[in-house]
Amino acid sequence: MHDNDPPSPATADDDPIGRFERLYADAERGEAVVPWDLDRAHSLLGEWTDRTRPDGSGRRAVVVGCGFGRDAEHLARLGFATVAFDISPTAIGAARRRHPDSPVRYETADLLDPPHDWLGGFDFVLESMNVQALPAELRQRAIPAVGRLVAPDGTLLVIAAGRRDDEVVEGPPWPLARAEVDAFAAGPLTPARVEEIVAPDGGLRWRAEFHRA
Template sequence: MAEDPDVASRRIAKESLDRDDPSGWFEHLYSAASEGQAVVPWDRGTAHPMLLEWVEEAQPEGNGKTALVVGAGTGWDAELIADCGYVTTAFDISPTAIETARSNHPDSKAHYQVADLLAPPAEWRHAFDLVVEIYTVQALPIALQSQAIKQVTEQVGPGGTLLVIAAARPDDVPDEDVQGPPWPLTRAAIQSFTAPDLRLIQLVQSPSPTDPTILRWRAEYLRD
């Protein structure tokens, strides 16, 4: 019997953590998936439903604007944002993920590249009108999440929007009780995306359509 995708992703993550390489597991997982030895649990073959929902509600007009998609994976979210008219940069730490995204979308208007969220290119700072972060921060160990959150917020330009979608964790669940990945975000973590000039303007918590016991955040922020 094939290994359950969630079990496989946790095993691969643990192997990377044991090697003191907390973000290296992304490449190992995407590489194994490309060889048919694993499945990427979050690769839906379409944009995330909560991103689709936001686009439908907000009707963003991206013409003449720039967007950054964090942890692009195989590219479905980036394609939706590019279709909204944004000049879209989409990055992932996994070279295999980026290769797969380019292969999946050969005529893409998005620009895919390999980069590390924890050490992004300096020219990205405050450079984007829209930053989209879906499930990347929660895929990192809790000890790294504050650093990752800071880097996500740093890329939002003046007047820009940040959209964050993540699994939710109750604040009363201790860190040591969370066996990731993922390591879902508490309300406090969601609120920590704010800054003196980056304010939370909408926060929605809703159940997963496949499992109502799993709650998810959709948070929108605006930089003044």
């Protein structure tokens, strides 16, 4: 893994969305551990913001599948007016309790059916390690759904585990092939930079930046 790269849920069932709420609820009762419960932003996000030094002043950001809020808090510290959402109400409740004085707006929401005013509403959109946790039919819907959140002149940053085109995996998670990463460039989005990163464990990671003209 790439230092603080979190795994996705390790089991699949007939409810690939509901299993996230079950995991967070079990963790709340002390019956499970959320493997991506870390106290710092994802390293590939931190490296990117260190390099690009984005100024969030007067700009809106959204974090897809925010969990307990580690990436959202990072963006808020950069000055972004940040919305962070998750499909799990238990995760959102925990995020609010963990960050009681945070300026981040934590919301329970569904990427595939977001509030209408979120569409095209954010100058910076972060999708980190979420889409890969979905089976193929949901990934095909989720990838363009992420892009629809990006405002004109906005940026989408995608962080994901990767696989080679000829590599077969049994998930979850289902690391993304290059074609799936490229598919984020839908509609008005165009790729600015796609990085193929080899993690210390030898696995492949993607960090891809897209802009909306």
